[in-house]
Amino acid sequence: MSFNDNSQLNGGRVGSGGGGRGIAVGGGLGGAVLLLLAGLFFGQDGIDALTGGNQDDTQSTQQVDSGLADRCRTGEDANRDTECRMVATVQSLDQFWGGYFPEVTGKKYTLPQVELFRGTDSTSCGQASSATGPFYCPPDSTVYLDTGFFDQMRSQFGADADALAQEYVMAHEVGHHVQNLQGTLGRAQQDPQGATSAAVRTELQADCYAGMWAHHATEPGGAVQLEPIT
Template sequence: MSFDNSSQLDASRVGSGGGRGRGIAVGGGLGGGLLLLVVGLLFGQDGIDAITGGGGQDTGSQTSVEQERAERCRTGEDANRYTDCRMIATAQSLDQFWEDYLPQATGEQYVMPGVELFEGQTNTGCGAASSAVGPFYCPADETAYLDIAFFDELQTQFGAEGGPLAEEYVLAHEFGHHIQNQIGTLGYAQQDPQGPESGAVRVELQADCLAGLWAGGAAGDTSGAVDLGDISQEELDQALDAASAIGDDRIQETTQGRVSPENFTHGASAQRQLWFYAGYRTGDINACDTFSARDLNAPPAL
């Protein structure tokens, strides 16, 4: 999905280091310290091996990256050319959509999450994390974290087709976790962390649905500083392909040669596609109620 070339980017919307340290810690202990609930696009919650004990960019390097990005990421044309600029524009688009939609749909006022692009590893409100964890959301500092090298891995390691909307879906999914944090459904992931019908799977599928809700609602919206074009069928297919590529069954089949539903934390490939499409097609947050769904293979709204 391309941005209108005249869109105005605010590079300060995205940072290049650790989180902002606000919010309430949830979760258990690890090595004498707190391991907080982390909700990632790929791997399970509360126990991610890639949460480590150190790292993060130094302040000088972080400032240099942000200054360079501010010079380079100014317009929608830049967003269509550079991946990090696209993430800035996507964050702004997500802000525009949820600031308008969330109060109308739920009565909750939207609170902007942080967004951090990092390389290798970073410090967060949930501890230090490496890029091996994949994109994730930390509720303790209300920040989405992403190493943009993941987009290459999405194609080379997970077999996704790629494309702009596929990349935008990744950030929209993490924003979906932030919305869940606001409306009170995020905690189900920790209470019931594993299995094909688990709270963790329902949380992840709801985040996919919320990402689809944004994609359908923001496409063609010219009311804000960042304007998105209409979504082509090819772009929609690329986003659905990305959702499929990171399904539990597909990852397990690739990494261990068999599928173990009892270990699911994010949902099967077909489920991730269906729930993204449910949000995209209906434009209704009620269609994203995975917790009431009797059959996660058949979203009631479809």
């Protein structure tokens, strides 16, 4: 879906980082791709443990254009540029969860970090690439997304990788951040196998959280607003 052209973006909201080891959640092309909401329910049958294997953590990273702050200023920019669309989506998610999470939990909402890249990147959960898919890394509370992944969605899965599908993928990963703040994310590792496992339920809940955002993102009042979903 398109963002309101008058939405005000902060390109500096999306940054970069890396290093260390941990467990990555909610990514990987080897998992199931589920359909929901305008043709795309993106999830995974289980949790990928990304320890990096024998890969060298010093592999070069092809960072996304560092000029996001200059390039991504309005909703109009988000509607024509994939990386600016991710910036707008993250800001919209900040708006929603920043208000809703404290309201229903009584706890402070801590913003996740978000890193866009192309190629490979070192993270606290090991090596990241478009082959791993977008994922949330709990140790550094960061969502990692190779924007080339959307090209793979089209070429390998024949999936709709247009605006709402891209936004929904980001919202799903931020849903894992919400679970991390709730203290429920670790249940996926305690019960990782089977169709009714906690791992699958964790993915389904993150999709539910993404749907909650999509519903409220069209409401007026925020600096970033999604156009009504048809």
